[in-house]
Amino acid sequence: MNGGLNSEPTTKAEWRKHTRTLYAQRLSPELRETASQTIISALREEIERRAPQSIGMYAPLGDEPEISPLLEExxxxxxxxxxxxxxETEIAFYPYLGVEELERTSKYQILEPTQGKEEAVAPESLELIVVPALAFDKGGYRLGRGKGYYDRYLAHTQAYRIGVSLDLxxxxxxxxxxxxxxxxxxxTPERSYLGTRFHPSAFDIEDQGDRQTSIYLQIKNKYSPQIPNLDED
Structure with missing residues (x-):
């Protein structure tokens, strides 16, 4: 059956169901903590290397990388x-003034800033944005939660886009x-790789039988935590 754990999903809805099932089965607090620390290390290094003035971040949900310590830092x-x-269709980004200034104001129970609407940053002013997801494919395309909030927002900003995921x-x-x-x-916890906005060949190299892969999928493999091999579960 499409979307099952033993078959390849064919639609985004099936991929979401498939991915959420894996998260429910395999994501422990210990695994999330270990994976998140690895992601934080790589994310910190990339932010310091690029040195943007303005950064869009996020307050994590339970199946997203826990980056709260990095926010404070x-x-x-x-x-x-x-x-x-x-x-129902839009998000806006507001100044982060500390966790004490956040509250769960929406039906999604996400910690959010509480400032007035006039304080929202203009999308075109962001230089870098960190985008969480359930998963990403090899071209850097995102499997979100199906609401399209980030899709709409990203269409209005030229910020450098960094996707993060626990990647189960x-x-x-x-x-x-x-x-x-x-x-x-x-x-992700096991690697960092370039997407296709500036590097289209990162996605389009075909497997010709010799397991050829794009060089863009090989960078920054030094980020590699001691995480169990989930394929063996």
């Missing part, structure tokens, strides 16, 4: 902004529409 040196759900369900190629935008860099 970076806010002393950078302008940080977090998203808030504004409507690696995906070769996601189905996508014209509105789907790839990340510039994807960081």
């Amino acid at each position: 970076l806010r002393e040196r950078y302008q940080l902004f977090l998203p808030r759900v504004e409507s 369900a690696p995906i070769g190629r996601l189905p996508r529409g014209a509105w789907d935008l790839p990340m510039d860099l994807v960081i």
